[in-house]
Amino acid sequence: MRPVRSRRHKNARFLSLTATAAAAAVLAAGCSSSSSSATGSSSTGSGSKSPLVIGASLSLTGDFSADGQAYEKGYEFWADQVNAQGGILGRKVELKILNDNSSPTQVATNYQTLINADHVALTFGPFSSLLTAPAAAVAHRYGYAFVEGAGGATSVFAQKLNNVFDVSLPVANELDPFTTWIASLPASQRPTTAAYPMANDPFATPQVQRAQSILQPLGVKTVYSNIFPEEVADYKAPADDVAASKAQAVVLGSTDVPTVSSFMTAFEQQHYNPKIFIAAAGPDQGSAFTSAVGVKNADGMMVPDAWYPGSSNSLSKAMVQAYVAKYGGPASAINADIAEAYSVGEVVDQAVTHLGAVDNTKLISYLHSGVTFQTVQGPVRFNSLGENLVATAYIFQWQNGNFVQVLPAGDPGSVKILYPKPSWGS
Amino acid sequence: MAHQIYEAIVDGILGGGVYALMAAGLTLIFGVLDIINVAQGILVVVGGYLSYVLSVHLHIDLFLGLLITIPAMFVLGLVIHTTVIRPLRGAERTSMSLLACFAVAIILEGALYWIFGANNITLKASYVDASFKVAGFYISDIYVYCFILAVVLVAAIYGLLYRTTFGRGVRATMQDPIAARLIGIDVNRVAALTFGIGVAVTAAGGMAYGATSGGFNPNSGYDLISRLLAIVILGGLGSIGGALAAAVFMITVESLVDIWSPNWAIVVFYAALVIVLTVRPAGLFGRQAVRAQ
Numbered sequence: 001m002r003p004v005r006s007r008r009h010k011n012a013r014f015l016s017l018t019a020t021a022a023a024a025a026v027l028a029a030g031c032s033s034s035s036s037s038a039t040g041s042s043s044t045g046s047g048s049k050s051p052l053v054i055g056a057s058l059s060l061t062g063d064f065s066a067d068g069q070a071y072e073k074g075y076e077f078w079a080d081q082v083n084a085q086g087g088i089l090g091r092k093v094e095l096k097i098l099n100d101n102s103s104p105t106q107v108a109t110n111y112q113t114l115i116n117a118d119h120v121a122l123t124f125g126p127f128s129s130l131l132t133a134p135a136a137a138v139a140h141r142y143g144y145a146f147v148e149g150a151g152g153a154t155s156v157f158a159q160k161l162n163n164v165f166d167v168s169l170p171v172a173n174e175l176d177p178f179t180t181w182i183a184s185l186p187a188s189q190r191p192t193t194a195a196y197p198m199a200n201d202p203f204a205t206p207q208v209q210r211a212q213s214i215l216q217p218l219g220v221k222t223v224y225s226n227i228f229p230e231e232v233a234d235y236k237a238p239a240d241d242v243a244a245s246k247a248q249a250v251v252l253g254s255t256d257v258p259t260v261s262s263f264m265t266a267f268e269q270q271h272y273n274p275k276i277f278i279a280a281a282g283p284d285q286g287s288a289f290t291s292a293v294g295v296k297n298a299d300g301m302m303v304p305d306a307w308y309p310g311s312s313n314s315l316s317k318a319m320v321q322a323y324v325a326k327y328g329g330p331a332s333a334i335n336a337d338i339a340e341a342y343s344v345g346e347v348v349d350q351a352v353t354h355l356g357a358v359d360n361t362k363l364i365s366y367l368h369s370g371v372t373f374q375t376v377q378g379p380v381r382f383n384s385l386g387e388n389l390v391a392t393a394y395i396f397q398w399q400n401g402n403f404v405q406v407l408p409a410g411d412p413g414s415v416k417i418l419y420p421k422p423s424w425g426s
Numbered sequence: 427m428a429h430q431i432y433e434a435i436v437d438g439i440l441g442g443g444v445y446a447l448m449a450a451g452l453t454l455i456f457g458v459l460d461i462i463n464v465a466q467g468i469l470v471v472v473g474g475y476l477s478y479v480l481s482v483h484l485h486i487d488l489f490l491g492l493l494i495t496i497p498a499m500f501v502l503g504l505v506i507h508t509t510v511i512r513p514l515r516g517a518e519r520t521s522m523s524l525l526a527c528f529a530v531a532i533i534l535e536g537a538l539y540w541i542f543g544a545n546n547i548t549l550k551a552s553y554v555d556a557s558f559k560v561a562g563f564y565i566s567d568i569y570v571y572c573f574i575l576a577v578v579l580v581a582a583i584y585g586l587l588y589r590t591t592f593g594r595g596v597r598a599t600m601q602d603p604i605a606a607r608l609i610g611i612d613v614n615r616v617a618a619l620t621f622g623i624g625v626a627v628t629a630a631g632g633m634a635y636g637a638t639s640g641g642f643n644p645n646s647g648y649d650l651i652s653r654l655l656a657i658v659i660l661g662g663l664g665s666i667g668g669a670l671a672a673a674v675f676m677i678t679v680e681s682l683v684d685i686w687s688p689n690w691a692i693v694v695f696y697a698a699l700v701i702v703l704t705v706r707p708a709g710l711f712g713r714q715a716v717r718a719q
Contacts, residue, residue: 226687229689234640292547
């Protein structure tokens with residue numbers, strides 16, 4: 001009897017271990033850390049000389065950590081610049097930044113903490129539309145104005161919260177200059193087929209679907225259109241499927257450099273070179289992009305954005321100059337996230353200075369008043385949903401190692417577009 | 427369509443090799459220590475960063491660099507075992523090890539962020555972008571090399587387990603640690619060396635991952651660990667060959683479903699796990715069978 005009992009015991013133990021491992025797999029699939037770090041003090045003071053504490057939650061770790069850390073740098077750089085000029089209303093700006101680990105749950109908790117426990121005077125937005133939506137709802141509950149630069153997805157504005165103000169371009173319109181350019185081409189030069197692979201993300205999907213809805217009636221036949229999950233280690237399978245479609249144009253709904261890099265590598269391995277390759281995000285990441293894909297392979301790659309280091313905007317020129325003086329490096333290495341974060345600070349600074357007081361209710365009313373603010377990204381004016389009505393969309397392209405503005409065609413800052421895209425590595 | 431199906435099957439088989447490289451250490455460690463090393467994902471990433479440092483700063487080929495990264499990861503494994511795993515005792519050791527390994531993962535992630543920052547990096551070599559044509563479609567060089575490496579490493583671990591005195595000690599420890607101790611086997615030493623070997627193998631997985639993914643950063647381990655756990659559970663916890671078979675099976679299924687719906691491909695990956703465990707709770711090659719070999 002004993003061996004049988006022993007085996008039963010072992011089997012039971014083994015099955016329980018398997019169950020534990022399975023539970024661990026489920027746990028790991030959804031795991032996130034909730035570590036936080038703060039910069040600046042948590043003092044809130046209300047006296048005229050006390051610091052003005054502004055709270056924000058950023059993705060310093062997790063899926064959006066590259067962008068989140070760039071945003072942190074942008075916010076801190078703006079605060080340094082403002083403080084160098086005496087602060088806002090004579091009060092030094094102090095930032096309190098918590099880490100949300102790219103988690104939509106943690107970001108809501110962080111804003112609860114910033115507002116209820118730390119009693120910050122103002123809040124700035126997190127990175128990504130995915131996190132802005134739940135964060136804005138928390139800020140709305142407590143009557144805080146929520147000025148942000150990376151929550152331009154339709155899903156954010158669909159909440160119809162009166163406290164949300166996105167200083168950047170609404171993402172659904174980002175590819176508009178691209179589709180306008182395709183429409184302007186003679187029929188003989190237009191691509192005849194297009195592929196639309198999209199990451200399952202509120203930033204990536206709406207703009208690609210909008211581009212598809214515009215290009216298809218123009219006679220650009222859709223040969224591939226699929227949404228792929230982001231929670232995978234590589235994108236070879238969908239990339240191979242796009243290559244097999246032999247589409248002349250690829251409009252990729254990407255959210256970061258690895259996604260674009262993975263598609264580019266797979267295309268090169270398949271000896272497939274589309275005439276046009278535009279990605280929603282990734283190629284705008286400067287040296288982070290070129291070091292991942294190689295300078296030669298980057299040639300001809302396009303990306304929409306609202307800002308680039310070579311912008312002729314005088315505020316942008318001043319910011320770029322100050323940034324290079326402070327951190328060194330070439331201007332071309334400055335991430336567009338820095339400018340977005342900086343613009344958030346500029347809008348709040350101008351509004352609070354105009355009001356002469358830090359009052360979130362008055363701030364929300366003033367931001368809705370139709371006034372135009374000036375930022376490094378260009379003018380900002382909000383509609384009732386908090387979208388920036390006057391943001392300008394640009395398309396950028398890598399040409400011989402330089403990141404240049406190519407669309408809108410005829411714009412003073414635009415150079416001639418490289419079309420068709422050169423072969424890989426040529 | 428037939429062309430795409432053939433291509434998906436080849437992609438799945440070769441991609442399975444990459445995952446087997448990443449999962450082999452996980453299943454080996456579980457087989458001997460009854461520990462579910464949830465730090466395996468971040469250890470893969472550490473292996474990738476080591477290859478990156480050697481490749482970019484010392485210009486050492488990715489595969490040649492394994493001669494350095496494998497011993498380095500072995501030492502890291504010994505350190506983790508000595509400082510974190512070995513002190514765990516008692517009936518709750520397995521569940522406590524989950525927390526301990528998770529702590530290791532967070533510490534390693536923090537260290538990588540501190541050293542390398544959050545920007546994504548990639549491993550580059552001439553053969554990473556290269557491919558050759560067979561029967562009308564292209565096969566990637568790097569995937570072929572990684573698959574061969576996976577087969578070689580799995581065979582080497584088998585040789586170690588079944589053709590050496592150390593391997594006999596390992597298998598005896600797997601079957602019954604108390605009896606193994608009674609016949610003079612230094613169970614602690616076996617456990618430490620096995621953990622070290624499990625982590626060392628992960629160096630190859632990290633290199634393969636870094637060369638085949640579009641890029642990685644210190645956070646990338648979280649995307650990996652759930653898939654790796656699914657693979658080793660499906661293969662049978664403790665079975666090295668099972669990990670290879672399960673990896674090939676699951677990545678092939680995923681590639682095939684991806685033709686029709688990329689969004690459903692990842693669902694099918696885990697659905698396959700549930701279905702197989704319903705029929706065979708111990709996985710394809712359950713550990714009882716492995717121990718009986």
